[in-house]
Amino acid sequence: MDGKVLNNDITQVVEADRAHVWHHLIQHAPWTGTDPKADPRIIVEGRGMRVWDQKGKEHLDAVSGGVWTVNVGYGRERIANAVRDQLIQLPYFAGSTGSIPGALFSEKLISKMPGMSRVYFTNSGSEANEKAFKMVRQISHKRYGGKKYKILYRDRDYHGSTLATMSAGGQDERGAQYGPFAPGFIRVPHCMEYRAQWNLTGEAYAEAAVNAIEEVIKAEGPDTVGALCLEPVTAGGGVIPAPEGYWPRVQELCRKYDILLHIDEVVCGVGRTGTEWFGYQHYGVEPDFVTMAKGVASGYAAIACCVTNEKVFEMFRDDTTDPLNYFRDISTFGGCTAGPAAALENIAIIEEEGLLENTTKMGDYMIDQLRALQDKHAVIGDVRGKGLFLGAELVADRTSKEPVDEKMAQAVVADCMAQGVIIGVTNRSIPGFNNTLCYSPALIATKDDIDEIVSATDKALTKVFG
Numbered sequence: 001m002d003g004k005v006l007n008n009d010i011t012q013v014v015e016a017d018r019a020h021v022w023h024h025l026i027q028h029a030p031w032t033g034t035d036p037k038a039d040p041r042i043i044v045e046g047r048g049m050r051v052w053d054q055k056g057k058e059h060l061d062a063v064s065g066g067v068w069t070v071n072v073g074y075g076r077e078r079i080a081n082a083v084r085d086q087l088i089q090l091p092y093f094a095g096s097t098g099s100i101p102g103a104l105f106s107e108k109l110i111s112k113m114p115g116m117s118r119v120y121f122t123n124s125g126s127e128a129n130e131k132a133f134k135m136v137r138q139i140s141h142k143r144y145g146g147k148k149y150k151i152l153y154r155d156r157d158y159h160g161s162t163l164a165t166m167s168a169g170g171q172d173e174r175g176a177q178y179g180p181f182a183p184g185f186i187r188v189p190h191c192m193e194y195r196a197q198w199n200l201t202g203e204a205y206a207e208a209a210v211n212a213i214e215e216v217i218k219a220e221g222p223d224t225v226g227a228l229c230l231e232p233v234t235a236g237g238g239v240i241p242a243p244e245g246y247w248p249r250v251q252e253l254c255r256k257y258d259i260l261l262h263i264d265e266v267v268c269g270v271g272r273t274g275t276e277w278f279g280y281q282h283y284g285v286e287p288d289f290v291t292m293a294k295g296v297a298s299g300y301a302a303i304a305c306c307v308t309n310e311k312v313f314e315m316f317r318d319d320t321t322d323p324l325n326y327f328r329d330i331s332t333f334g335g336c337t338a339g340p341a342a343a344l345e346n347i348a349i350i351e352e353e354g355l356l357e358n359t360t361k362m363g364d365y366m367i368d369q370l371r372a373l374q375d376k377h378a379v380i381g382d383v384r385g386k387g388l389f390l391g392a393e394l395v396a397d398r399t400s401k402e403p404v405d406e407k408m409a410q411a412v413v414a415d416c417m418a419q420g421v422i423i424g425v426t427n428r429s430i431p432g433f434n435n436t437l438c439y440s441p442a443l444i445a446t447k448d449d450i451d452e453i454v455s456a457t458d459k460a461l462t463k464v465f466g
Contacts, residue, residue: 010054014039025427046074049442049449051422059417062441062453063424064295068235068267068389071295072349073442079300079345086341095121095335105340108347109307112277115286118313120306121340123333125266125293126160129229131306132262132289133164134329136227139260139315142325148226152216152259155190156237156430159229159264168229171237171429186220188213190234191242194382194393195401195433203245210249222257227289232279235267236429238436239391241384247283260312262289266304267389270295271350271443274360274387282386288312296343303339355443362445363387369454370439376458379404379465388445392437392457403435408464412437415460421453 017040018031030038042054051061051074064070072079086101093099106119122128133151140149153159153168160166166174167181170190175181189197191209198208217225230250234240254261268279269292276282278290288311293304319325350356367383370392374380381395394404394412406425413425424438437457441449 010042010044014042014054017042046070048073048075049445050074058420060421060449060452060456062439062449063422064440064442065299066422066424067294068272068440069294069299071271071443072298072346072353072355073444076298076300076345076349078349079298079342082341082345083301083338086337090337092336094332095330097335099335099337099340101337101340101344105344105347108344109305112347113290113307115309116290116307117310118308120308120327120331121334122304122306122331123302123336123339124160124304125264125291126162126165127331128266128291128293128304128306129159129168129262129264130162130164131329131331132227132229132291132308133168135289135306135308135312135316135327136260136262138327139312140226142315144223144226147224148258150184150186150220150225151262152186152188152213152225152228154188154230154234156192156234156240157190157229157231157264158234158236158429159231159266173428173431173434174236186216186225188216188228190237190240191246192234192238192240193243194384202243206243206246207249209243209246210253213250214253217253217257217259222259225257225259227260227262228254229262229264231264232268232283232285233273233386233389235389236426236438238393238426238430238433239385239389239438241386242283247280247285251285260288261285262291263287265290265292266294267440268386269293270346271356271359272387272389272440274363275356277356279386296346297339298342298346300346301338301342302333302336303343350443353444358445359387359443362441362447362450363390365447366390366439366441366445366450366454369450370457373454373458373461377461377465379461385439388439388441388443390439392439394435394437403433404465406434409435409437411464412457412460415463416456419456419459421456423453423457 031040043051045052051059137149155170157170159168164182167185169175189212193205200208263280265278273279290307297303316327370383374383379394380392381398382393385391394409396402396404409425416423426434426436
């Protein structure tokens, strides 16, 4: 012993949090009093799939850090050690120069992404998407006299919280009270078959959904549309995979009208959907931009990337006589070396532990268990997802598909939390449709973990809905 006394009373920490921290995505009014039951929750420690709060209560985390991030679980010393070693050697230098972890991670990442070739480092998914938008706009000026500047985005998709990315946001409640937004961002219809916009199913529905995108392109003028930005599986808009046949037709459409295809993998990337490293790879898509963030380093360091193919990259170095002919952009913390150092270890863990295969296996098991819950609880209208990225939409009536009141969906989440299991729910996204329970356990999840998550959901549904 060194004579030091460990202080297990973190009342001061709680009060400092209450007085000074502005939390994300939450109303602070309940924390203004002195009732200890209304204290802000502070997560103190994590190991594997488990986290502990300031009161010592253990929780099974079924949302990977709350927002689909901690893909390889908590307590990975090898990642922490790699970050520590790198910070001592070199913590930062601006991205106009290179770094050892940046070069090595780029090489490793591109080896997982056939057809892609260049990695632009940023500090968040929102910023990564903005970089792609800026590249599209600069290409428009360089190649098309500034005319081909419009960026299409899909209803229900989400691409970030900056004003530019909210301009490309298909979740109206997230954008409420933050306008006016940037011009040149055009919405196209969603592809959610459960909330069908046409009396069709399967590939016929997929064809109609892509035809609807084409109608928007024609109405805007194909010579004005520079890019189409899509999530491979819509995340916060309700965990929505596209129907079979959708993606090949999207690819055809982009090639037909010379439109750059931007795939937002901020949630789906780096193993979340199983089998493949990225969501788009399940569908044979060949994108021009791929953006990623959350799972790239599993939250052990901040890192995001905008990855392009060589065709896009060449457009920024084809005329050395033009002083504007390069991407005149910088991301300050894109020069941090901790992110790529952590990301290299993150990928190594996924490879060595077979976590892509585990994600597929456990994802199949979990969706079967959720569908068994659907048979038991009439309030579950639809179960959907891919890999360990799943959703269960709650409805008041299966025939009409009327969504449950969002407070009741939130009550299910709260009851699971009381049981010691953290699940999610669509949050201030689609007005009237914040009714989908969200699950994204770490890629290390076992059957026992999934059974515990599903059991807690079962008990919560019974308590809230009977």
